[in-house]
Amino acid sequence: MAPYYSPTAILTDAQKAPTTFSLAVPALSHSPLNNNSGTPITPATTLDLPLWLAEMLAVSRPSGPASAPLATLDMPSALGPKVMNALTADSTSVELRQQAQWFYGLGERMLELFEDEEMGAVLLNTFKKRALEIADKAQNTRTAQQGGDSGDFMSGLDETERQLFRAAHDGTHTVKRWFEATSRG
Amino acid sequence: MAPPLPPGLTPSEVGFLCEMEHVTVIPRQTLDGLELLGGPTGALKPPFPTPLPLWLALLLKKQRRANITPPPWLSVEALTQILDFETDERTAELFSPSPNLPPATTSAPLGDAATARAQADALPYHWLEIGHLLITHAADDFDDLDAVRKLLRDLREVRMSKLRKGFEVLDAGGGVKMNGVGGMEIAEVRGFVGGVVDGLRRLNRSREESRKERETEERENGLGSSSYRDDEDEDML
Numbered sequence: 198m199a200p201y202y203s204p205t206a207i208l209t210d211a212q213k214a215p216t217t218f219s220l221a222v223p224a225l226s227h228s229p230l231n232n233n234s235g236t237p238i239t240p241a242t243t244l245d246l247p248l249w250l251a252e253m254l255a256v257s258r259p260s261g262p263a264s265a266p267l268a269t270l271d272m273p274s275a276l277g278p279k280v281m282n283a284l285t286a287d288s289t290s291v292e293l294r295q296q297a298q299w300f301y302g303l304g305e306r307m308l309e310l311f312e313d314e315e316m317g318a319v320l321l322n323t324f325k326k327r328a329l330e331i332a333d334k335a336q337n338t339r340t341a342q343q344g345g346d347s348g349d350f351m352s353g354l355d356e357t358e359r360q361l362f363r364a365a366h367d368g369t370h371t372v373k374r375w376f377e378a379t380s381r382g
Numbered sequence: 383m384a385p386p387l388p389p390g391l392t393p394s395e396v397g398f399l400c401e402m403e404h405v406t407v408i409p410r411q412t413l414d415g416l417e418l419l420g421g422p423t424g425a426l427k428p429p430f431p432t433p434l435p436l437w438l439a440l441l442l443k444k445q446r447r448a449n450i451t452p453p454p455w456l457s458v459e460a461l462t463q464i465l466d467f468e469t470d471e472r473t474a475e476l477f478s479p480s481p482n483l484p485p486a487t488t489s490a491p492l493g494d495a496a497t498a499r500a501q502a503d504a505l506p507y508h509w510l511e512i513g514h515l516l517i518t519h520a521a522d523d524f525d526d527l528d529a530v531r532k533l534l535r536d537l538r539e540v541r542m543s544k545l546r547k548g549f550e551v552l553d554a555g556g557g558v559k560m561n562g563v564g565g566m567e568i569a570e571v572r573g574f575v576g577g578v579v580d581g582l583r584r585l586n587r588s589r590e591e592s593r594k595e596r597e598t599e600e601r602e603n604g605l606g607s608s609s610y611r612d613d614e615d616e617d618m619l
Contacts, residue, residue, distance in 0.1 A: 308588040364573030
């Protein structure tokens with residue numbers, strides 16, 4: 198389980214996934230979930246709910262274990278077939294950040310809920326390929342900052358990848374600093 | 383909650399530790415043996431070469447009280463040979479092997495990796511740091527400084543590109559054999575490699591769990607023959 202104090206875990210869980218209600222929920226009508234519109238939630242309403250809530254709704258069975266769940270969780274569009282196809286075609290050209298800020302965290306949670314071998318394989322492959330690209334970009338930060346060819350790629354990194362970039366860059370940077378510091382008197 | 387320190391040694395810590403390695407010094411002045419925390423040092427009597435910790439040797443060098451004899455592997459011939467090994471087609475996949483381990487002793491925790499008695503055809507663990515410190519602070523003790531400096535830089539670049547190739551084969555559960563990588567090189571890539579492996583592991587977790595479940599189920603149903611399964615488990619470990 199993710200550590201309780203980890204902001205990463207909290208932010209990952211706050212990402213939204215479409216949830217379709219299969220029961221009417223009148224009490225929720227005035228909640229912020231429903232844009233305060235006042236209309237009660239009827240069956241087949243689809244709302245974008247944060248993962249932590251959507252997950253609880255999807256596994257809860259209000260009228261006994263044999264009944265239908267309160268709501269069903271759908272695959273978020275960030276992990277939809279369109280994105281998966283684009284990632285299979287060329288993983289480095291997709292702007293993951295546009296899809297979800299914590300793309301891999303979202304993928305990880307969805308893989309726990311849905312058994313989808315294919316999506317898992319695509320995500321693993323994407324992560325590997327993009328990590329290599331990040332390692333190369335981290336060697337030369339000037340191109341990354343100025344934009345240029347790599348600007349698109351850099352702005353499309355999700356948070357996990359940004360942390361990787363930072364780690365790679367910090368490693369090279371501290372080694373360089375040590376060399377410089379020891380060269381002086 | 384304070385953010386935890388990153389695991390492992392940072393490059394500056396590795397650089398600090400490398401100064402504990404012994405180098406061979408040719409003293410110019412006499413000095414009695416010192417009782418240091420790291421153990422007593424031998425008395426300095428010119429012109430007999432004596433092993434000293436690198437930090438002390440550099441200090442004496444700065445005060446012009448001693449000359450440092452570069453270790454054998456820091457010569458043009460040895461570095462050229464190692465560089466040839468690193469770039470040779472047949473061994474291009476490998477890092478040049480680290481020196482043979484000294485016989486186990488209880489007295490000296492640090493070997494002769496950087497003294498005049500060091501093995502000439504192998505790079506020790508702290509090769510990058512010691513090489514750098516010696517060519518910057520004991521420059522006049524080298525016969526052919528420019529060539530050594532150039533060879534060191536070449537070696538570093540060749541080995542960095544090999545490390546980079548190693549990134550390509552990182553996997554969620556697998557290990558990568560990277561024998562012979564130096565301390566500074568490890569410290570440099572630790573954050574990145576750790577991050578990649580962790581990310582891969584997290585993405586792979588659900589698949590791994592379902593695989594394990596399937597396996598236990600199969601075992602309970604008596605489908606898998608036990609000896610075959612055991613083999614696979616060992617591979618995973």
